[in-house]
Amino acid sequence: MWKTTTVILVLSIGLYHLIFQYELVKPNLPETFWGPEKNKAASKDVRPFKIDVPKSVIDDLNKRLENPRLDVEPLEGAAWTYGFPAPYLKKIIAYWRNKYNWTERQSLLNKYPQFVTNIQGLDIHFYHVKPSNLPKDRKVKVLPLLLVHGWPGSVVEFQKIIPLLTKSRPDRNFVFELVVPSLPGYGFSDGAVRPGLAPAHMGTIFKNLMTRLGFEKYYVQGGDWGAVITSSMAALYPENVIGLHSNMCIYNKPLNFWNILGMFLPSLVVEKQYEHRMYPFKDHFYRLMEETGYMHLQATKPDTIGLALTNSPVSLAGYILEKFNTWTNPEYKNKKEGGLLEKFTLDELLDNVMIYWVTDSMTTSARLYAEQFTHKYRDLQIDELPIDVPSACAIFPHELAYTPEKILRMRYLNLIQLNHMPGGGHFAAMEEPIIFADDLYDFVGKIMQQSKNEDKKKTVVTEQDNKKPKST
Numbered sequence: 001m002w003k004t005t006t007v008i009l010v011l012s013i014g015l016y017h018l019i020f021q022y023e024l025v026k027p028n029l030p031e032t033f034w035g036p037e038k039n040k041a042a043s044k045d046v047r048p049f050k051i052d053v054p055k056s057v058i059d060d061l062n063k064r065l066e067n068p069r070l071d072v073e074p075l076e077g078a079a080w081t082y083g084f085p086a087p088y089l090k091k092i093i094a095y096w097r098n099k100y101n102w103t104e105r106q107s108l109l110n111k112y113p114q115f116v117t118n119i120q121g122l123d124i125h126f127y128h129v130k131p132s133n134l135p136k137d138r139k140v141k142v143l144p145l146l147l148v149h150g151w152p153g154s155v156v157e158f159q160k161i162i163p164l165l166t167k168s169r170p171d172r173n174f175v176f177e178l179v180v181p182s183l184p185g186y187g188f189s190d191g192a193v194r195p196g197l198a199p200a201h202m203g204t205i206f207k208n209l210m211t212r213l214g215f216e217k218y219y220v221q222g223g224d225w226g227a228v229i230t231s232s233m234a235a236l237y238p239e240n241v242i243g244l245h246s247n248m249c250i251y252n253k254p255l256n257f258w259n260i261l262g263m264f265l266p267s268l269v270v271e272k273q274y275e276h277r278m279y280p281f282k283d284h285f286y287r288l289m290e291e292t293g294y295m296h297l298q299a300t301k302p303d304t305i306g307l308a309l310t311n312s313p314v315s316l317a318g319y320i321l322e323k324f325n326t327w328t329n330p331e332y333k334n335k336k337e338g339g340l341l342e343k344f345t346l347d348e349l350l351d352n353v354m355i356y357w358v359t360d361s362m363t364t365s366a367r368l369y370a371e372q373f374t375h376k377y378r379d380l381q382i383d384e385l386p387i388d389v390p391s392a393c394a395i396f397p398h399e400l401a402y403t404p405e406k407i408l409r410m411r412y413l414n415l416i417q418l419n420h421m422p423g424g425g426h427f428a429a430m431e432e433p434i435i436f437a438d439d440l441y442d443f444v445g446k447i448m449q450q451s452k453n454e455d456k457k458k459t460v461v462t463e464q465d466n467k468k469p470k471s472t
Contacts, residue, residue, distance in 0.1 A: 035121025150224020
């Protein structure tokens with residue numbers, strides 16, 4: 001009886017949504033000044049930047065790493081299911097203290113050109129990497145691409161993929177010119193001094209950044225917060241975004257009729273081969289509950305968790321690296337030694353932690369969650385706005401949540417590419433840079449071919465019009 005009642009309820013909800021659908025209104029976001037008053041006179045110049053952490057900061061870090069309190073043994077057989085186990089973290093801290101060489105790692109992070117410019121009162125840090133060694137025997141177009149990271153990542157996530165995207169390929173007639181910013185409040189970018197800087201507002205900042213660099217039209221790519229930010233840019237500024245590529249396509253409509261219907265008739269919602277990625281619904285719901293405790297904390301009390309982690313590099317490393325373990329592959333939490341070194345090296349993992357530590361940006365980065373979930377921002381419904389620009393969704397098998405194509409097409413109205421990738425998880429560009437880059441090249445190649453075909457049609461129409469006899 002209860003099953004029949006539930007089905008009737010679900011169908012009623014669906015019917016309600018079909019009958020009472022309303023058109024979302026695209027908001028005009030004000031270009032708010034987010035910095036301190038003194039920055040109103042700041043130069044708008046684009047200034048060269050190099051990471052140069054004072055020795056005193058590194059000396060202080062090493063002192064804080066000397067006597068970590070990591071003596072609480074994990075429960076027998078628990079592996080990583082209760083979080084980061086102290087014995088394994090002890091090994092990482094020993095490596096950090098005795099073998100990790102910041103001077104060398106800083107030099108590597110400075111390999112690509114970096115800049116800072118003041119946008120809406122905030123100094124925004126970014127890599128700007130132009131392709132080199134373009135072939136002389138054929139014409140290769142250089143296309144601007146904005147790459148946007150998320151939390152707990154940073155620009156470190158893109159170190160492996162930058163050379164793959166800026167080196168011309170023999171099978172492609174285009175290559176990318178990359179702009180890779182640090183989110184406001186992350187790494188070397190300033191954080192806001194007043195509330196309200198949510199993902200879409202960051203999108204406005206990045207639009208203005210691209211304009212300042214001379215790009216009126218460009219491609220965008222993002223995962224995690226980067227996916228939310230670039231999707232908002234595509235929805236709000238379609239005249240600027242040529243194409244959107246995302247490794248975390250999402251549709252955040254509450255009480256989604258199709259999700260609920262799929263609990264009873266999954267074949268109507270998702271292809272059979274991917275059904276296990278969504279159902280049984282309770283299994284995936286419990287996994288999300290397991291993995292999103294941090295989100296509730298950062299969305300409600302970001303400064304409290306920020307204070308706790310800002311004062312201990314040991315705690316900061318455990319908090320961040322636990323995500324790199326479990327979000328890369330959920331099975332890693334069942335291994336005693338985890339799986340951090342399956343896809344990453346300790347050096348590159350610590351590079352990312354160092355970005356948070358040396359810039360004291362844990363608190364300011366966590367505040368983004370609080371801004372996303374305010375009533376004022378949610379009421380704008382930006383995450384539900386339809387996206388008309390050509391889009392691509394790269395679905396990696398170990399991503400935290402799965403959204404089927406049927407539902408994605410409700411938001412991404414011009415979805416020209418959707419691929420289920422053979423491996424990888426949440427930190428896709430860092431885990432699987434080659435297949436990530438290939439998917440991005442394929443997507444942009446499709447857009448360029450479409451544009452070429454449209455130009456041909458226009459040429460044919462023009463020629464036909466010119467051949468028509470003129471009336472006298």
